[in-house]
Amino acid sequence: MDAVVLLGAPGSGKGTQTGKLCDDFGFHRVSTGDIIRAEIRDGTLLGKSFAQYQATGMLVPDDTVCEMVFSNLSRIDGRGLVFDGFPRTLLQAHRLERFFVERDLRGFIFLFDVTFENIENRIVNRVSCPGCNSVFNSRVDGVEIGAACPRCGTRIAVRQDDTIEVLRHRYDIFRREVDPILEFYGDKVHVIAGNRPADDVYLDITEQMNLSALDSRNS
Numbered sequence: 001m002d003a004v005v006l007l008g009a010p011g012s013g014k015g016t017q018t019g020k021l022c023d024d025f026g027f028h029r030v031s032t033g034d035i036i037r038a039e040i041r042d043g044t045l046l047g048k049s050f051a052q053y054q055a056t057g058m059l060v061p062d063d064t065v066c067e068m069v070f071s072n073l074s075r076i077d078g079r080g081l082v083f084d085g086f087p088r089t090l091l092q093a094h095r096l097e098r099f100f101v102e103r104d105l106r107g108f109i110f111l112f113d114v115t116f117e118n119i120e121n122r123i124v125n126r127v128s129c130p131g132c133n134s135v136f137n138s139r140v141d142g143v144e145i146g147a148a149c150p151r152c153g154t155r156i157a158v159r160q161d162d163t164i165e166v167l168r169h170r171y172d173i174f175r176r177e178v179d180p181i182l183e184f185y186g187d188k189v190h191v192i193a194g195n196r197p198a199d200d201v202y203l204d205i206t207e208q209m210n211l212s213a214l215d216s217r218n219s
């Protein structure tokens, strides 16, 4: 099984690439946010403790985040995993590395290299599906607000957190967080020029991973 780690600022195109890998090759998306929401919804012990942290505005300890992510992964099988927004800390990176070894996974680390200006330009046209979390560019993909999602049929909405100020803040946080992680992975990191059409970026990723169209579910 392959495991793909996509590192990139919010709006750098991770979501789009994740969607493509899942659609074409049957990868399973691993998103900390999704897992946390599910645990809270299901009222699990972890979910309860997480909700408590959120209610008090305290930062969730890394251990809790890791426990949540990895307890969910033990049930997952399939072609591979795409980590979208994880790891965000050095401890998470260490745990993930251990998981790769334990599960004998072929790990690929990609960094989406984009400037804030790139993201700003892109975000103006970004829409997303609340049903399956797919992200589209209304200009490039022709998916407009209010239209049906091409993947799941849910009505497309704007992402509410896409204001420039919020984006700037999240970009700065990402820059700060990613440095120790990049240092940890060293020359294992494939740097992807992110400010290109999604299909070009995708070609880059699949080539690096030696994924060919022949393996694709759609072929």
Ligand SMILES: [Zn+2]
Residues within 6 Å of the ligand: 129, 130, 131, 132, 133, 134, 149, 150, 151, 152, 153, 154
């Ligand atoms: Zn959808």
